[in-house]
Amino acid sequence: MRAFVAGATGYTGRHLVRVLRERGHEVAAHVRPDSPSLGQWRERFGALGASVDNSAWEAEAMSAALRTFRPTHVFALLGTTRRRMRADGGQRTSYDVVDYGFTSLLLRATVAVVPTARFIYLSSLGASERGNAYLRARGRAERELRESGLSWIAARPGVITGQDREESRPAERLAGVAIDAFLRAFAALGVREPARKYASLTGEALARALASLAEDAPDGIYDAGALRERAGAGE
Numbered sequence: 001m002r003a004f005v006a007g008a009t010g011y012t013g014r015h016l017v018r019v020l021r022e023r024g025h026e027v028a029a030h031v032r033p034d035s036p037s038l039g040q041w042r043e044r045f046g047a048l049g050a051s052v053d054n055s056a057w058e059a060e061a062m063s064a065a066l067r068t069f070r071p072t073h074v075f076a077l078l079g080t081t082r083r084r085m086r087a088d089g090g091q092r093t094s095y096d097v098v099d100y101g102f103t104s105l106l107l108r109a110t111v112a113v114v115p116t117a118r119f120i121y122l123s124s125l126g127a128s129e130r131g132n133a134y135l136r137a138r139g140r141a142e143r144e145l146r147e148s149g150l151s152w153i154a155a156r157p158g159v160i161t162g163q164d165r166e167e168s169r170p171a172e173r174l175a176g177v178a179i180d181a182f183l184r185a186f187a188a189l190g191v192r193e194p195a196r197k198y199a200s201l202t203g204e205a206l207a208r209a210l211a212s213l214a215e216d217a218p219d220g221i222y223d224a225g226a227l228r229e230r231a232g233a234g235e
Contacts, residue, residue: 001025007077015207066113100137118151159200205231
């Protein structure tokens, strides 16, 4: 596999780069050109044996990056946060711009440059074009992916959290703890399916699942239960 990972500096992305390298795959980790930590990411990913691409989020630049690297697999793990949107008023970091827009740009570049590549998209539980702004962005991206003509995987985890998450995301961690406790209570009563489908995943477990799915899974949408099983974390 020659894997191009967009969103490589995120919680799941940084695990995915490492997991792919451990499985013997070549990896180009994309880091945005204006990242204040670009040098640190070059060192961190370089130590894993991965190359770093810092192409701008523009159609021509991204197409050139894919043309140079010629990936067999393209991973889109792109997303913004409410904190970033508040910081700039949502002008450059809205769900439409990042979660949908950058994913769509990368998808179109893949179709144009490497149409035989497999596209692996990190979506979300509840993705739908009729949901809230976040879920609508994910739903739009999924529709374009299904219609692209590419081989594709869409992963729909629930809460993604873990003690190793470097960003401060207290609300997300509390949500994960609360949801998991609720689901464990159901499981104790013998109702195990909700826990299988909706319990939280760590970034590392999700990365293992994405790498495994990319290698040999049939095209399609995979929920948290399927992801957990692929990660080897299922009961």
